Amino acid sequence: MSFFHRHRGLTPYMLLFPGLLWLAIFFLVPLGFLGYQSLQSGTFDVGYAFDWAWGNYWDALQRYHAWLFRSLLYAGLATLLALVISYPLAYWIAFRGGRWKNLLLVLIIAPFFVTYLIRTLAWETILADQGPVVGLLRDVGVLGDNGRLLATSTAVVAGITYNFLPFMALPLYVALEGIDERLIEAAEDLYASRVQAFLRVTLPLSMPGVVAGTLLTFIPATGDFINAQLLGTPNQAMIGNVIQSKFFNLLDYPGAAALSFALMAAVLILIAVYARAIGTEKLTG
Amino acid sequence: MRFVRRHLLTAYAMLAFAYLLVPIAVVIAFSFNNPAGRYNYTWKGFTLDHWRNWDGVPGLREAMTLSLEIALIASIVATVLGTLIALALVRYGFRGRGGTNLLIFVPMATPEVVLAASLLTLFLNVSLFQLGFTTILIAHVMFCISYVVVTVKARLIGFDRSLEEAAMDLGANELTTFTKVTLPLIAPAILAGALLSFALSVDDFVVTYFNAGSRVTFPIFVWGAAQRGVPPQVNVMGTVIFVVALSLMVVNVLYQRRREGQPA
Numbered sequence: 248m249s250f251f252h253r254h255r256g257l258t259p260y261m262l263l264f265p266g267l268l269w270l271a272i273f274f275l276v277p278l279g280f281l282g283y284q285s286l287q288s289g290t291f292d293v294g295y296a297f298d299w300a301w302g303n304y305w306d307a308l309q310r311y312h313a314w315l316f317r318s319l320l321y322a323g324l325a326t327l328l329a330l331v332i333s334y335p336l337a338y339w340i341a342f343r344g345g346r347w348k349n350l351l352l353v354l355i356i357a358p359f360f361v362t363y364l365i366r367t368l369a370w371e372t373i374l375a376d377q378g379p380v381v382g383l384l385r386d387v388g389v390l391g392d393n394g395r396l397l398a399t400s401t402a403v404v405a406g407i408t409y410n411f412l413p414f415m416a417l418p419l420y421v422a423l424e425g426i427d428e429r430l431i432e433a434a435e436d437l438y439a440s441r442v443q444a445f446l447r448v449t450l451p452l453s454m455p456g457v458v459a460g461t462l463l464t465f466i467p468a469t470g471d472f473i474n475a476q477l478l479g480t481p482n483q484a485m486i487g488n489v490i491q492s493k494f495f496n497l498l499d500y501p502g503a504a505a506l507s508f509a510l511m512a513a514v515l516i517l518i519a520v521y522a523r524a525i526g527t528e529k530l531t532g
Numbered sequence: 533m534r535f536v537r538r539h540l541l542t543a544y545a546m547l548a549f550a551y552l553l554v555p556i557a558v559v560i561a562f563s564f565n566n567p568a569g570r571y572n573y574t575w576k577g578f579t580l581d582h583w584r585n586w587d588g589v590p591g592l593r594e595a596m597t598l599s600l601e602i603a604l605i606a607s608i609v610a611t612v613l614g615t616l617i618a619l620a621l622v623r624y625g626f627r628g629r630g631g632t633n634l635l636i637f638v639p640m641a642t643p644e645v646v647l648a649a650s651l652l653t654l655f656l657n658v659s660l661f662q663l664g665f666t667t668i669l670i671a672h673v674m675f676c677i678s679y680v681v682v683t684v685k686a687r688l689i690g691f692d693r694s695l696e697e698a699a700m701d702l703g704a705n706e707l708t709t710f711t712k713v714t715l716p717l718i719a720p721a722i723l724a725g726a727l728l729s730f731a732l733s734v735d736d737f738v739v740t741y742f743n744a745g746s747r748v749t750f751p752i753f754v755w756g757a758a759q760r761g762v763p764p765q766v767n768v769m770g771t772v773i774f775v776v777a778l779s780l781m782v783v784n785v786l787y788q789r790r791r792e793g794q795p796a
Binding site for chain 2: 263
């Protein structure tokens with residue numbers, strides 16, 4: 248221990264060292280390799296060599312901007328749906344949950360306890376052509392007699408929404424739970440209607456939760472390829488599907504790497520724009 | 533009017549709960565289904581066969597074993613590394629705190645496919661690594677560390693340091709204080725971080741799929757099965773994982789409620 252006493256200033260660095268080293272070698276360095284790979288040219292058979300092949304990015308954007316756009320669109324729609332579904336739910340638990348709050352929260356994250364792929368396959372069952380949902384929608388005429396849900400954009404967006412919903416609901420709950428109810432009562436005492444009190448007090452105070460939830464849902468959703476693969480067709484393919492197929496079917500590593508970088512850049516830009524619009528400084532919590 | 537609104541919100545919340553829980557019910561129900569062909573999509577009749585014969589699908593047991601092995605090792609390593617980082621962040625002032633926080637946060641904010649692709653390019657370009665058990669393990673530890681840090685940090689911030697000071701005043705040295713006072717108090721958070729890591733690891737598909745080489749974990753097995761028709765045994769496994777995880781979570785919640793219910 249005497250070593251620690253003599254070098255107290257070193258202690259935090261010694262605590263940090265192994266974990267940060269791991270993150271540096273297996274998170275930061277790989278990002279460097281991703282960039283390195285994305286600028287290589289050649290073919291799989293001959294081998295790839297690094298030669299500042301910026302053309303890979305141009306090719307990626309030119310050929311796959313539709314996939315990139317579709318990914319951002321699906322992720323955006325799913326984020327919006329998740330917000331609409333989970334805000335009232337989080338509100339209800341925070342203000343009406345009473346002593347059952349924590350157990351109700353367990354119900355919100357319950358989907359996470361079912362393996363991701365298995366719960367997506369459950370949606371395949373639910374939305375199947377012979378399934379109850381399609382039957383009902385055909386009966387009431389929303390879908391035509393041969394209308395389908397599976398293999399459509401609706402199914403993919405529904406799957407993404409479901410899979411990432413707890414990421415939205417939890418931060419919303421944390422924000423709403425932290426609101427002092429006396430503030431809402433005060434607003435009502437000062438003759439605000441319930442709607443006004445909500446819009447002027449509750450909603451602004453819950454904004455940190457909305458921001459956190461939106462990011463936590465949107466970011467992972469953009470890169471998802473499982474929902475598009477299991478619930479959609481190649482027409483619903485997202486950028487993740489392209490990256491996956493370039494790595495494993497086409498063996499076009501530079502192209503795959505360039506697309507991965509493009510995805511990350513697109514996400515970062517959107518987050519920056521969002522952060523500016525919302526004006527939240529403490530984005531990282 | 534107020535009555536209506538109150539119940540409207542409750543009704544909406546119930547619908548939302550139904551939306552969250554119905555797919556889980558489907559997973560469980562179809563583990564008892566007796567499908568005619570190889571597609572387990574429509575309800576044909578009740579059977580316990582798949583539960584009795586859970587091991588009846590080639591490759592499933594091996595995949596599950598691999599997933600559990602990886603999750604066990606990855607969660608232990610990530611928990612140790614993450615707890616040390618959390619201690620440093622909460623307990624010490626040091627230069628580079630901002631950068632450290634960023635390095636913890638960014639992996640959680642990166643789309644999984646980007647994490648997966650960048651690790652794969654590392655393993656493809658550096659011949660030191662052969663895709664397989666080790667590379668899966670490396671990847672899982674990497675994405676679990678951040679979650680452990682966040683979980684343990686939350687607990688450490690609410691920590692009453694006067695307890696440690698009391699121990700020191702009574703003559704305990706730093707090491708004794710840490711093992712006898714600090715560690716027992718933050719143990720629930722460390723355990724929560726470990727369980728979270730375990731769950732993330734068992735569930736992970738994207739990063740694993742990219743970096744597994746020819747090894748097959750449980751999610752990769754399900755992915756392969758999805759192309760040819762998923763056997764009901766997969767639902768059996770899914771149900772077992774669900775029940776175990778849910779039980780642990782409920783026990784944790786009830787335990788915390790008891791602790792909080794006690795007078796301080």
